Amino acid sequence: MAIYRYLFNRYGDLKWWPAESAFEVAIGAILTQNTSWRNVERSIENLKKFELLSPEKILGLDFSELANLIRPSGFYNQKAERLIIFSRFILEECNGDIKYLNKLETADARKRLLLLKGVGPETADSILLYACDHTIFVIDKYTMRMFNRVGMGWSEKYDIFQKNIMELLPHDLNIYRHYHALIVENSKNYCRSKPFCEGCPIAKICKKIYIK
Structure with a gap:
C-alpha cells in the first residue's frame, strides 16, 4: 500500500479503463493482446463508427469485414476469431449481457472465461475487474x-x-x-x-x- x-x-x-460500456471494455481487453492501446483505440473507433459494439452486431459481420475493421490492433484474423467466440459466449451463456458475469462467484466467472479460445488469465482478469466489478488483481x-x-x-x-x-x-x-x-x-x-x-x-x- x-x-x-x-x-x-x-x-x-x-480514469482507467476508458470505455462507454462493459462490453467495450471486454473487446478492448481482447484486442490489446500484443499491441499498444493506441492501436486498440483505432480498432474500437472503427467498430463504433458503424455502431457494431454489441455481440449481435459482431456476429452479424462477415469474418473478413470484422478482421478489416480491427486491423489496426494487429493479428486481426486471430483476434476476429476471438471476438466472434466471445460474442457467441455472451449471447449463448450470459443471456446476451456481459453483466451476467457479475452475478457469478469470481472463481466461476473466471473459469468460464478461461475456457474461451484466446482468453488467458490476464485478459480474463481484466474483463472481470474492469467490466464486471469482480475484485481480482x-x-x-x-x-x-x-x-x-x-x-x-x-x-x-x-x-x-x-x-x-x-x-x-x-x-x-x-x-x-x-x-x-x-x-x-x-x-x-x-x-x-x-x-x-x-x-x-x-x-x-x-x-x-x-x-x-
Missing part, C-alpha cells in the same frame, strides 16, 4: 517487473504472483482498478524494460534504484 500511495499521489485517478508484465524490482518478486507463475499481491492488499475494487492503472502508467514513464529511475515516485523504496 505504500507503493500504491506514492503512485496515486503522483498520478491521481487515471490483474497481473501483467508491468506488474511483475515493478514488484520484482522492489524486491517482491514471488514467482513467474501468474496465479501465485496474483495470490501474493491480493493477500497484501485490501479487498477493494477501486484500489485494484486504480493500482493496476498506476502501475502501467509508471512503467511507461519510469519502470521500463531499461529503467529510468530518476524522478520515479517509488525510487526511495526500489531495491534496484540507480543500478547501472
Whole structure:
C-alpha cells in the first residue's frame, strides 16, 4: 500500500479503463493482446463508427469485414476469431449481457472465461475487474517487473504472483482498478524494460534504484 500511495499521489485517478460500456471494455481487453492501446483505440473507433459494439452486431459481420475493421490492433484474423467466440459466449451463456458475469462467484466467472479460445488469465482478469466489478488483481508484465524490482518478486507463475499481491492488499475494487492503472502508467514513464529511475515516485523504496 505504500507503493500504491506514492503512485496515486503522483498520478491521481487515471480514469482507467476508458470505455462507454462493459462490453467495450471486454473487446478492448481482447484486442490489446500484443499491441499498444493506441492501436486498440483505432480498432474500437472503427467498430463504433458503424455502431457494431454489441455481440449481435459482431456476429452479424462477415469474418473478413470484422478482421478489416480491427486491423489496426494487429493479428486481426486471430483476434476476429476471438471476438466472434466471445460474442457467441455472451449471447449463448450470459443471456446476451456481459453483466451476467457479475452475478457469478469470481472463481466461476473466471473459469468460464478461461475456457474461451484466446482468453488467458490476464485478459480474463481484466474483463472481470474492469467490466464486471469482480475484485481480482490483474497481473501483467508491468506488474511483475515493478514488484520484482522492489524486491517482491514471488514467482513467474501468474496465479501465485496474483495470490501474493491480493493477500497484501485490501479487498477493494477501486484500489485494484486504480493500482493496476498506476502501475502501467509508471512503467511507461519510469519502470521500463531499461529503467529510468530518476524522478520515479517509488525510487526511495526500489531495491534496484540507480543500478547501472
